[in-house]
Structure formats: structure tokens, C-alpha cells
Amino acid sequence: METEEILSRCDHTLLSQSATWKEMKEVCDDGMRYKTASVCIPPAFVKRAKEYVGDRLAICTVIGFPNGYSTTEVKCFEAENAVENGADEIDMVINIGELRAKNTEYVENEIARVKEACKGRILKVIIETCLLTDEEKIAMCEIVARAGADYIKTSTGFSSGGATREDVALMREHTPSYVKVKAAGGISDLADAIDFIALGADRLGTSRVVKAVKMQTEAQNGEINSDKSSY
Numbered sequence: 001m002e003t004e005e006i007l008s009r010c011d012h013t014l015l016s017q018s019a020t021w022k023e024m025k026e027v028c029d030d031g032m033r034y035k036t037a038s039v040c041i042p043p044a045f046v047k048r049a050k051e052y053v054g055d056r057l058a059i060c061t062v063i064g065f066p067n068g069y070s071t072t073e074v075k076c077f078e079a080e081n082a083v084e085n086g087a088d089e090i091d092m093v094i095n096i097g098e099l100r101a102k103n104t105e106y107v108e109n110e111i112a113r114v115k116e117a118c119k120g121r122i123l124k125v126i127i128e129t130c131l132l133t134d135e136e137k138i139a140m141c142e143i144v145a146r147a148g149a150d151y152i153k154t155s156t157g158f159s160s161g162g163a164t165r166e167d168v169a170l171m172r173e174h175t176p177s178y179v180k181v182k183a184a185g186g187i188s189d190l191a192d193a194i195d196f197i198a199l200g201a202d203r204l205g206t207s208r209v210v211k212a213v214k215m216q217t218e219a220q221n222g223e224i225n226s227d228k229s230s231y
Helices: 003-007 021-034 043-053 072-084 096-100 104-117 134-147 165-174 190-198 208-229
Strands: 010-013 038-041 059-063 089-093 122-126 151-153 180-184 203-206
Touching (some): 010 180, 021 038, 038 043, 059 072, 072 089, 072 104, 089 104, 104 134, 122 134, 134 151, 165 180, 190 203
Parallel strands (some): 010 038, 010 203, 180 203
């Protein structure tokens, strides 16, 4: 698989609590340079980022993040506000406690309401697989499809674990083809990326893949420069 194709599936991510606008701008620069699917950044930076990149790069942000236990009304407001600020894609966290309590109607209704608040933008639903049983993961595959979301996503990257190959394969098996799968959390290099894509992931949430390609490119450029200077 070509590196360009892998990068085109990456949501280049920076969600650190301490990140500054300077760092967000660098992430946007890298996203545009390497033609990633989007950059995934905190809501507070969406407006500035969209004004900075214009139509050159999709802006993704998160709501109900990372714990998912905001009220539905708050999540809908967050989604509406993000869209008003220029977000092209929304990644929401489900209410994990309601799912574990088998209140699936609540979870499905919340996703559907957030999807409506997105006003046609892409909605990815984070289920936090590391906290769920296989039965709950399969149930979420069905719920996400019924609720009308565009993607089901493994993880926030802020809990006890990230994407696993087993979870991505399970989600792809039990999710209708019209719902895509996003793997996020712990995807460290191009080899990981290729594995997850082969297992059925359409998107990858990662900061490390772009960094790895960037380091490789800079190293190659350094070798080229060194060779030229020796002549």
C-alpha cells in the first residue's frame, strides 16, 4: 500500500490538554502537506483552524470528550457550535454507563440527535472498546447503524486502551457496509496502519503515522543534501 493512500485515511490528531495554538497550526500544516483526511483537534481551536486552512483540509473535532457522560443536550450544543465554527467532521463519545446498563434506547436516541445537530457533517461515534464486552461492542455496531452515524470508532486514546486488531475485525464484521470503521489509539507506525486498514478500518486516528513519515522524509532530504554537498 502506498504511503499517500495511508495518509489519506489518517485523521492527524492532537488532543492534548496542554496543546497551544502554535502546535495546532503545525498539525494543520502537516495535515495539508501530507494530505491527510483531516486534522482532529479540540473544539476551542476549530474556528481558528478553519480560518487558517480554508478548504485545503477538513477539520474534525470531538464532543462529549473523553468521558461521554455529558447530557445529550450538551453534546448537541457542542456539535452545533463546532459546525458553526467550521468543523467538517464530529467525533462523539457515547454514554458508556447507559450502554453497560443496557439502556440502548438512550444511546441510540442520543447518537441520532447528535447526527441531526451535525447538519450533514460526518459523525463518528466513539464507543471506547477497552471498556466494553464483545457483546456490547456488537450491540454498538447495530446501534450506530440504526442511528444514522457515518462511522463507528474504537477509542478516545484517553482510557485504558486503544484500538486492537481484534476489535477492528469484530466491528467490521458486525457493522453494515454503509457504516465505516475508524481505529484510534496506539497506532504507532505505517506497519500498524497497514494492518488496521487490511482488517477493515477506513480511517485511522493517529498522530504518530504523520510524524513517522515526516521524519523519514526529512532524513531522506538530509541524505540527498549530504550527497550533493560532497560533489
